[in-house]
Amino acid sequence: MRRIAIVGAGQAGLQLALGLLAADYEVTLVADRSPDEVRQGQVTSTQIMFHTALDQERELGLNHWEDQTPPIEGLGITVATPDGVRRADWMGRLDHYAQSVDQRVKMAGWMEEFTERGGHLVLRAAGVADLEALSRGHDLVVVATGKGELSTLFARDPLHSPFLTPQRALSAAYVHGLGPRLDHDRPGLSASFVAGVGALFVLPSYTTSGPCGALLWEAVPGGPADVFAGVRDPGERLRLILELVERHTPWEHARTAKVELTDERATLTGGYPPVVRHPVAELPSGALVLGAGDVLVLADPAGAQGANSAAKCATAYLRSIVEHGDGPFDREFMERTFARYWDTAGAAITRFTNTMLAPLPEHVQRMFMVANEYPEVADRFVNAFDDPSLLRDWFYQPEEMARYLDDVRMRGGAGAGA
Numbered sequence: 001m002r003r004i005a006i007v008g009a010g011q012a013g014l015q016l017a018l019g020l021l022a023a024d025y026e027v028t029l030v031a032d033r034s035p036d037e038v039r040q041g042q043v044t045s046t047q048i049m050f051h052t053a054l055d056q057e058r059e060l061g062l063n064h065w066e067d068q069t070p071p072i073e074g075l076g077i078t079v080a081t082p083d084g085v086r087r088a089d090w091m092g093r094l095d096h097y098a099q100s101v102d103q104r105v106k107m108a109g110w111m112e113e114f115t116e117r118g119g120h121l122v123l124r125a126a127g128v129a130d131l132e133a134l135s136r137g138h139d140l141v142v143v144a145t146g147k148g149e150l151s152t153l154f155a156r157d158p159l160h161s162p163f164l165t166p167q168r169a170l171s172a173a174y175v176h177g178l179g180p181r182l183d184h185d186r187p188g189l190s191a192s193f194v195a196g197v198g199a200l201f202v203l204p205s206y207t208t209s210g211p212c213g214a215l216l217w218e219a220v221p222g223g224p225a226d227v228f229a230g231v232r233d234p235g236e237r238l239r240l241i242l243e244l245v246e247r248h249t250p251w252e253h254a255r256t257a258k259v260e261l262t263d264e265r266a267t268l269t270g271g272y273p274p275v276v277r278h279p280v281a282e283l284p285s286g287a288l289v290l291g292a293g294d295v296l297v298l299a300d301p302a303g304a305q306g307a308n309s310a311a312k313c314a315t316a317y318l319r320s321i322v323e324h325g326d327g328p329f330d331r332e333f334m335e336r337t338f339a340r341y342w343d344t345a346g347a348a349i350t351r352f353t354n355t356m357l358a359p360l361p362e363h364v365q366r367m368f369m370v371a372n373e374y375p376e377v378a379d380r381f382v383n384a385f386d387d388p389s390l391l392r393d394w395f396y397q398p399e400e401m402a403r404y405l406d407d408v409r410m411r412g413g414a415g416a417g418a
């Protein structure tokens with residue numbers, strides 16, 4: 001039986017670990033926190049996940065919270081000027097619902113399942129010496145430690161990493177008491193982009209105390225919503241989040257006015273520069289380890305892609321490992337395995353997310369406005385969150401976009417679109 005070690009118990013590491021167990025591999029998982037510590041710890045993300053990634057979890061029988069978690073049937077987009085004029089304001093319909101499960105719930109549950117299914121769980125914050133020891137006792141070592149320090153073992157890929165500093169200052173809160181957005185015709189995530197300020201995301205989620213809402217501010221650094229540095233008190237963080245809602249996105253004020261934190265650990269603040277890294281790191285002994293998930297492709301939450309990306313990475317790795325049979329897990333295998341994920345998901349996710357961080361190009365702003373009148377444009381855009389490669393042939397090219405929008409107008413918005 002082949003032995004595989006995975007360091008890091010997040011979306012990428014745990015999904016891969018559970019998939020490998022199901023395929024009869026002997027799996028060691030190194031986690032820096034126990035399931036209870038994760039469950040009772042700080043929130044880590046707001047993680048909306050779309051159909052493709054959710055389906056990959058379903059295939060492995062890991063969708064344990066699907067029935068309790070509110071479905072996200074549409075994505076609402078509002079684009080506003082700094083003085084509050086809403087130039088675009090609509091909701092696109094997702095072909096398949098998305099969902100958000102608090103990672104405290106999911107990762108704690110999956111970790112327990114991992115040991116129940118016979119996996120070997122080691123609780124420690126791994127360092128390079130641990131990676132060396134793991135590589136001596138295993139056929140393959142995968143490093144899936146997210147934004148943790150071990151990611152710096154993997155060389156930065158400057159070609160795909162245009163940023164050196166955080167592009168957004170993040171502040172999030174899980175809340176009870178969130179009302180529906182009355183002008184939207186289905187439950188969904190609403191994203192409000194305010195020029196010069198940043199973006200507010202409001203979505204239904206599921207946390208340790210049941211269904212809830214989540215609020216995430218993505219503030220432009222130095223802008224009027226970048227006010228969370230040094231604020232540690234959870235209640236004060238929520239108060240500031242709501243104050244910003246009232247001032248910059250008043251259309252979200254009524255339904256958020258009475259929310260309360262789900263628990264004392266339900267807030268986060270921070271920020272990080274998006275980065276892409278090369279997939280293979282060489283340890284001092286010469287042993288090679290393979291990165292996964294955020295270690296290699298760290299996207300800003302602006303595109304709501306990171307957890308989806310980690311799931312797709314785990315799926316690509318699982319398939320490559322199984323297909324590889326008894327072959328050597330050498331550098332060639334590692335690079336080919338990462339390329340499978342990068343070519344099918346990582347590259348498109350990186351391009352889309354980085355585009356959403358720059359000031360929105362004029363042709364994209366125009367598309368958002370046309371979508372006010374033509375739901376098929378809205379639907380086409382929001383369904384690309386499930387697979388950003390669907391944007392390649394129209395979203396990035398002003399001429400293609402103009403042709404598509406002209407075509408929609410000529411058809412009067414009827415038909416399935418290009």
Ligand SMILES: Cc1cc2nc3c(=O)[nH]c(=O)nc-3n(C[C@H](O)[C@H](O)[C@H](O)COP(=O)(O)OP(=O)(O)OC[C@H]3O[C@@H](n4cnc5c(N)ncnc54)[C@H](O)[C@@H]3O)c2cc1C
Nearest residue numbers: 008010011012045047048126146148293294305306307308
């Ligand atoms: C505010 C916010 C909102 C987000 N919203 C979305 C969204 O809407 N949609 C979406 O798809 N993505 C979103 N993301 C991104 C998403 O959460 C991440 O991309 C995803 O969780 C990455 O999974 P991962 O397994 O690669 O890493 P992680 O989830 O970071 O898991 C890594 C694990 O490794 C552990 N670890 C670290 N160092 C060590 C060590 N030395 N030894 C052992 N264990 C270690 C960590 O504690 C952690 O448990 C958001 C992120 C943030 C911060």
